[in-house]
Amino acid sequence: MTEEQYEHFDVGAFQRRVIAEFRANAGKVAMFGDEASLALVTTTGARSGLPRTVPLSYVDVKGQKVIVASAMGAPRNPAWYHNIRKNAMVTVETGTETFEAIAAIPAGPARDALFAEVVAIEPGFGEYQAKTTRPIPVVTLHRVDGGADRVRGMGDFVVEAHDWLRAELAELRRRAGEGEALIRTADLGRELRAHCLSFCGALKQHHHGEDAGAFPMLAARFPSLAPVLEKLAAEHVVVARAQERIRVLVEEYVPGESDPVRLREELDRLAAELEAHFAYEERSIVTALNALGPAPEIP
Template sequence: MTGFNDQVIKEFRQHKGKLGGMFEGQELILLTTVGAKSGERRTNPLAYLEIDGVTVVVASNMGAPKHPGWYHNIRRDHRVTVETGTETYEAIAAVPAAQERAALFAKVVAAEPGFAEYQAKTSRELPVVILHRIDDRVRGMGDFVVEVHEWLRGELKTLRTGIDDVVAGRTDSLSMGKTLRAHCVSFCEALTEHHTGEDMGAFPMLAQRFPVLAPTLTKLGEDHVVVATLQKRIRDLVEGYVHGESDPVRLRDDFDALASTLEAHFAAEEEAIVTALNVTVPSKG
């Protein structure tokens, strides 16, 4: 099929997506993925549908017993390139959960009954894949995560300033109780709520839709456990601080360890999930 595909790709690009012969009148795209084994870019012409405002492709392989190579590729690297004939754009490929997949496939079959014939030829369930266009203008849940991180970073900065004042002797026990403790409680509660929401909601959803992210999401969840231990230590130090008796330098050193861990965690999280969250859960505004 390689030579045949190459000819189709050449004709597709020469005629801006318009094909003749057996493909005349059909809506096709060119999907470029990164080879799961080779690491090389692979391009495949695919039939596609626009369903409920999203681009959908089916890993039918014409009813063959095995999934097509491009499907294995997107499970290893969800970043893809889509060519329509008139434009080229970057996208990420999502694998919907079972219930969503079933609903989508029913709509696919309603629009293109041939896919039902492909399904009847094989015992494997034909995967349905959503291609989410990456657009810098898209705002969604990923941007909300960044906003939460920025607020948390601001609280970290405020806490660090308060601890510096303690170390330098610029505050007394009363100020410590009213200001630093209040910020510490606010910060710790917000951070715990944020991480719980990710562990219970965002991370499982992303792992389902983007299998390639699963190991990274597992690592980020493990980071949450480390952070929880560090923030408990900080909170205990702040709430148990006795002016003139406790060691403010230890407080500052432990706080810096937490802040450093959190900054690295925030950066890793933003790199891994912001784009995926934006295209999966776009803003309603």
Template sequence: MPNDFNQQVIEEFRANSGEVGGHFEGARLLLLTTTGARSGERHTTPVGYYHDGDGTVLVIASAGGAPKHPDWFHNLVAHPHVTVETGVFTYDAKAEVLRGGARDAAFARAVEADSGWAEYQARTSRVIPVVALHEIASGGPPNVNASSMSEYVKAIHDAFRRELTLIRGEFDQAGSTLGAQPRINCLTFCQGLHNHHTGEDIAMFPFLADRHPELEPALDRLREEHERIAVLIAELQQVIGMDSADTEHVRAEVERLTTALEAHLTYEEEQLIPVLDVPNESVHREADPTR
């Protein structure tokens, strides 16, 4: 039976490129579509997630500490091939239920980030499962939830802005020692931003330069900004990688990156979106083959 609350969240999520309010406001949320263990029908559920590096994300089958696993967990155990929607990207993934030490370490990391998970575990005698969702390579450009290239660019930029806001908020709430999950979140953000800029440099910018020579000065500036941002990313990664990483030091590096990136994204949108919106322009999604 459809869940009215979930359906409202799903509709809001899809209408706003993954951004929702209410109970899930400010949370990392994805839509997980599974195949019914008995019915064989497709079911979509909004679930919170954690980054796990290398494009993998973790979801926790807590069901609020209920005595039974949620239906979506039973579904993916029976049919591990699932679909993930991030608000910007949609991709197929293979679900892996973590076992033993891998599960315990992932759950401990989640508890460190949000003590509510420990409260859920205390309510039930079952061991709350942790599931890794491994993206299945498609061999082509990413499936982006946008109807035009300008929407595509803006959606990706806004996703970076939202994630950076979440990361900064996590550091504001952290103590003097940097936790494991904020480290992973930050490193995942850095890798995603690097991939995005690489895609622009090798595909979208040359495409635009060929068709709009008047954009060359702006594109040159954007390329130079990519190089400066790459330096900031490397410095942030170096600080995060230190065992004795101080939260204030990391926060300062994140603020430097935030300032540079926001100025860069704003300038890029001002210069490129008007061109991308010109009628009859054909700018293919291959312009950003990485993420």
């Protein structure tokens, strides 16, 4: 399709006819044939914020549903692709089932490799690429529910790390609380330092791993998460400052001389900041992290 033809083609009317027939016939649309893999994908309008449903053919690549922003080789990316860049959550209808999914956008070599696999299955997409100078994007759809046999993902691993850190901080707070009742316990200072070293070191490593690894991967695959990732990175700086205050208090803590109330107050403040950070992170990026791949195996 030429640019002039694309400009005058009533895409909206065509899509409405296909959607109506799809829903009336359990996913079958005569013009695409019985063997076509067709889905209705509902995105959220990047400008309007309203649901936008489009019929799209998909390719199954090693069990992964992939949709292609070909627009039949038109010079511009289709609107649904821009919507996904703004909000990665979509609803997918296949005719036999409807499910929520998160849409990932591979870039660079990952995009090229996946597009090559798509073309090997459906050569028509290669013909569309030959008609346009833009690299045609490919988008992978990852079910949010997953079912009982869902593979434990990177997001699940992050939640497990958060729970371990929560438990370590709770123990540190408990030991600091004992400082008021056992203020002259000789071993209290050493115990506090040991717990602080374990917790603070693990939290620092966890945040470094996110800043250097997980967040760049998410930014590349999910452009819509950019504001969320910026906020989380900024919170890492705030938490690091709180950690440093606590480290100094613990290092200088002398049972019977230091003020246990101040230490406990600082720990309570860090706990509140950290819980808010963890909760926001779990709401915002765990689903996307799970879409990146399985959790690492820890020996």
